[in-house]
Amino acid sequence: MSTTIKPTVKEPYNLSPRIQWLRDYYFEGAKRKWKNESIPFGTGTPWDIVYDEMTYYIVPESYPAFSILDTSLRISAQPVPLCDGFWDKSLVERRAWFNREVIVNHLPQEILPGDLICGARFNMYTSRCLNEQEARERRAMLEGPNGLREELYAYHDKGYGNAGATSGHIIPGYEDILKRGFIGVRAELDELYAKLSDEEKKGSKGAQLRAMMTSSSIPEGLCEKYADLCLELAEKEVDDTRKKEFLQMADVVRKVPNNPPENFWEALQALWITHMLVMSDENYPGPGVSFGRVDQYLLPYYEKSVADGMDREFMKELLKCFFIHCNFAYDSIINNGNNGITAGFGQLMTLSGVGADGKDMTNDLTWLFLEVIDEMYPILEPKPSVRLHKNSSPELITRVAEMISKCQGAPFLLNFDERSMAGMLREAREAGLEGLINEDNVFEYCPVGCLENTMVGNDRSGTVDVNMNLVKAVELALANGQDITDYYTSRHEAYPRTQDGPVTGDVVDFATFDDFYEAFTTQLDYMIKKTVNFYNRCDIVRADFAPTPYLSLLIKGCAESGKDVTSGGAQIRFVTLEGVTFGTTIDSLLAIKYLVFDKNLCSLTELVQALRANWVGYEILQANAINKAPKYGRDDDEADEMARKVMELWSQQIWGYRTPKSDAVWRAGMLSWNYWAADGSVVAATADGRSRGQYLSNAICPSAGADINGPTSNINSVGKALGGKVFGDDATGDYKEYVNYLPNGASHTITLSPAIVRNAENKEKFEGLLRGYIANGGTALQINILDPDMLRDAQEHPGDYKNLLVRVTGYNAYFTTVGKELQDEIIARESHKQF
Numbered sequence: 001m002s003t004t005i006k007p008t009v010k011e012p013y014n015l016s017p018r019i020q021w022l023r024d025y026y027f028e029g030a031k032r033k034w035k036n037e038s039i040p041f042g043t044g045t046p047w048d049i050v051y052d053e054m055t056y057y058i059v060p061e062s063y064p065a066f067s068i069l070d071t072s073l074r075i076s077a078q079p080v081p082l083c084d085g086f087w088d089k090s091l092v093e094r095r096a097w098f099n100r101e102v103i104v105n106h107l108p109q110e111i112l113p114g115d116l117i118c119g120a121r122f123n124m125y126t127s128r129c130l131n132e133q134e135a136r137e138r139r140a141m142l143e144g145p146n147g148l149r150e151e152l153y154a155y156h157d158k159g160y161g162n163a164g165a166t167s168g169h170i171i172p173g174y175e176d177i178l179k180r181g182f183i184g185v186r187a188e189l190d191e192l193y194a195k196l197s198d199e200e201k202k203g204s205k206g207a208q209l210r211a212m213m214t215s216s217s218i219p220e221g222l223c224e225k226y227a228d229l230c231l232e233l234a235e236k237e238v239d240d241t242r243k244k245e246f247l248q249m250a251d252v253v254r255k256v257p258n259n260p261p262e263n264f265w266e267a268l269q270a271l272w273i274t275h276m277l278v279m280s281d282e283n284y285p286g287p288g289v290s291f292g293r294v295d296q297y298l299l300p301y302y303e304k305s306v307a308d309g310m311d312r313e314f315m316k317e318l319l320k321c322f323f324i325h326c327n328f329a330y331d332s333i334i335n336n337g338n339n340g341i342t343a344g345f346g347q348l349m350t351l352s353g354v355g356a357d358g359k360d361m362t363n364d365l366t367w368l369f370l371e372v373i374d375e376m377y378p379i380l381e382p383k384p385s386v387r388l389h390k391n392s393s394p395e396l397i398t399r400v401a402e403m404i405s406k407c408q409g410a411p412f413l414l415n416f417d418e419r420s421m422a423g424m425l426r427e428a429r430e431a432g433l434e435g436l437i438n439e440d441n442v443f444e445y446c447p448v449g450c451l452e453n454t455m456v457g458n459d460r461s462g463t464v465d466v467n468m469n470l471v472k473a474v475e476l477a478l479a480n481g482q483d484i485t486d487y488y489t490s491r492h493e494a495y496p497r498t499q500d501g502p503v504t505g506d507v508v509d510f511a512t513f514d515d516f517y518e519a520f521t522t523q524l525d526y527m528i529k530k531t532v533n534f535y536n537r538c539d540i541v542r543a544d545f546a547p548t549p550y551l552s553l554l555i556k557g558c559a560e561s562g563k564d565v566t567s568g569g570a571q572i573r574f575v576t577l578e579g580v581t582f583g584t585t586i587d588s589l590l591a592i593k594y595l596v597f598d599k600n601l602c603s604l605t606e607l608v609q610a611l612r613a614n615w616v617g618y619e620i621l622q623a624n625a626i627n628k629a630p631k632y633g634r635d636d637d638e639a640d641e642m643a644r645k646v647m648e649l650w651s652q653q654i655w656g657y658r659t660p661k662s663d664a665v666w667r668a669g670m671l672s673w674n675y676w677a678a679d680g681s682v683v684a685a686t687a688d689g690r691s692r693g694q695y696l697s698n699a700i701c702p703s704a705g706a707d708i709n710g711p712t713s714n715i716n717s718v719g720k721a722l723g724g725k726v727f728g729d730d731a732t733g734d735y736k737e738y739v740n741y742l743p744n745g746a747s748h749t750i751t752l753s754p755a756i757v758r759n760a761e762n763k764e765k766f767e768g769l770l771r772g773y774i775a776n777g778g779t780a781l782q783i784n785i786l787d788p789d790m791l792r793d794a795q796e797h798p799g800d801y802k803n804l805l806v807r808v809t810g811y812n813a814y815f816t817t818v819g820k821e822l823q824d825e826i827i828a829r830e831s832h833k834q835f
Contacts, residue, residue, distance in 0.1 A: 532657045
């Protein structure tokens with residue numbers, strides 16, 4: 001009798017008793033005695049506002065909770081005694097003082113058993129510190145008639161997408177802090193303040209610099225408390241080894257990050273405190289606050305420790321403690337379902353990549369990080385990205401392929417330098433920022449959050465603030481600027497069929513596909529303007545009412561300009577319009593051209609009727625749309641030219657817009673988070689044969705099931721959609737031969753069968769696939785090596801698969817924690833059986 005062997009999930013290994021305990025304790029979740037839950041603190045005033053709802057405008061599932069959270073957090077907030085003259089201070093100074101008071105004197109300091117890194121409690125909600133008039137003005141802008149809430153709901157409910165000035169999604173200047181410490185930051189602030197005129201000191205510049213001075217004292221004040229705690233614990237400790245660790249921890253945390261670190265332990269401790277305080281300052285636990293090129297700027301401290309004889313395994317223990325700390329961000333919402341683990345945070349760190357003159361920057365610390373990732377996996381945070389390029393060593397590519405092949409959801413994201421740098425140089429040219437982004441420094445770029453490309457330490461690019469369903473423009477073109485079908489509010493009330501977009505003509509008047517495409521272009525331009533106008537209102541609210549003076553310390557330009565990072569202080573300022581449903585949009589345009597104009601299988605009027613009927617009664621036409629019409633993702637030059645044409649159009653339409661308060665330039669990206677699945681039930685039936693309720697396409701990926709010619713064809717199509725490559729003596733790309741219309745980058749996910757890496761020959765082919773992506777692919781790739789039978793079993797027996805990680809769209813998620821709709825989509829993705 002044969003026995004069925006269940007597929008196994010990768011387990012962590014080589015964990016010391018210390019790390020094993022910390023890891024196991026973390027995964028106890030809500031059962032833990034200790035939790036880093038978000039604690040609310042308020043001013044005790046009746047008009048107080050503690051919850052910043054606008055941060056969550058990009059999370060449609062949170063919309064029903066806005067009023068509840070606003071009220072409950074205000075009522076439950078612990079009142080903080082205010083200093084004399086608190087209400088006489090400027091808003092940014094109030095916020096700086098309040099957050100310092102809470103972090104240093106009200107949040108508890110705790111150290112878990114065996115931990116080597118201080119800084120456990122950092123999740124909090126703190127008063128927005130608005131006076132009564134400011135609170136009234138803000139509430140009117142958000143909650144009043146024609147307020148942002150009302151417009152936000154309609155924008156999402158009618159299938160346009162979502163948008164809001166959110167926090168996080170930035171790479172602070174951590175390397176700079178390590179080099180000079182906060183003592184050096186304060187010295188710079190003192191010097192800049194001394195240069196202000198008396199009038200400037202009384203104005204906004206003086207207020208901003210004073211607030212930043214206050215914020216710069218937070219790390220020292222907090223670390224003094226942790227040092228005292230370490231000494232207290234050392235006195236009580238009976239184990240000599242642990243006693244010595246506490247004494248060493250006290251020395252480390254009393255020194256850094258106020259002063260520059262000198263060794264690896266000090267550097268990791270300084271980095272963690274500096275990083276966690278960003279999350280505290282923004283009241284936003286982790287999302288997109290990324291570490292940058294950690295293996296590059298931590299290398300000198302690692303080499304110093306090696307020279308001083310620090311044990312390599314001990315350094316790995318330090319790093320593993322650091323990893324555990326990152327995961328406690330999820331405790332913010334630990335009492336929600338799945339212990340609060342949603343994969344929604346994303347503290348990304350970057351490894352390897354190209355340097356000056358095309359040099360590969362892989363180093364000894366890169367390999368140490370890869371070992372730690374492999375030994376700790378599966379674990380969600382921090383989310384690593386490995387940068388590959390033409391000169392990446394064969395050893396690195398082999399190691400990357402090996403790690404991906406044995407991890408069901410891929411242990412890291414892959415970023416590809418040549419295509420990514422092409423996009424960054426394009427944005428520099430379009431925005432007139434060649435002095436800040438050029439071939440002499442563009443290789444220092446990093447992905448932030450999921451995979452969104454920015455510069456480091458001086459760049460606020462709003463990488464997930466705006467997410468727009470491109471296929472809505474096809475719908476508006478088919479319906480002469482109106483909704484093609486009914487859309488409903490959260491109360492299931494139908495929105496009136498109004499003239500949302502411009503009148504572009506009845507479908508009976510479109511004699512050629514070019515006529516229809518012109519209408520699509522007009523509607524797409526309308527959607528961009530509509531989105532920009534809504535978001536720009538959000539930009540005003542954030543700039544006026546949501547300063548983050550501590551984060552501003554870590555972003556170059558803020559101190560020099562005397563502006564908060566939320567008000568346009570960063571040297572580089574963009575807002576990214578992320579495109580969602582790209583594959584659905586391209587396939588819909590291709591289907592319209594094929595069904596109506598090439599094959600005359602129906603008229604545009606009949607097609608509209610089919611979409612209004614959700615294809616019911618039009619099944620043969622639907623089958624033709626699905627099975628016969630060309631598709632993006634098959635390395636079909638004609639179909640991929642449509643993709644390239646739309647990508648260029650969309651990207652160019654976005655350039656030229658700016659925000660009113662932060663003076664940020666709009667740019668294009670392609671990231672879907674989980675909206676392509678969630679919005680499937682919102683967006684009407686589409687011309688590619690998709691019925692309403694079915695999920696949409698994911699980021700720059702081809703539609704599910706469309707890429708029937710294998711992963712190489714899929715990759716080639718993505719590269720062509722981004723602009724392809726140019727050749728010839730006179731041809732110039734954005735970077736060498738590479739063209740990239742998307743400065744922010746594009747999320748691309750491929751699912752492969754485990755069978756492709758079961759023997760040496762196929763593993764070699766897999767490495768060749770990665771090299772092919774460097775040559776012809778996009779900016780970023782995540783690879784799932786998934787067994788569909790395992791996923792189905794995980795749905796039925798989730799308790800057996802708590803550690804099963806999968807790649808979704810630029811981020812990892814525990815498979816059993818995502819909704820069934822998203823699980824089904826992951827299972828349904830075409831698994832490529834062979835190369």
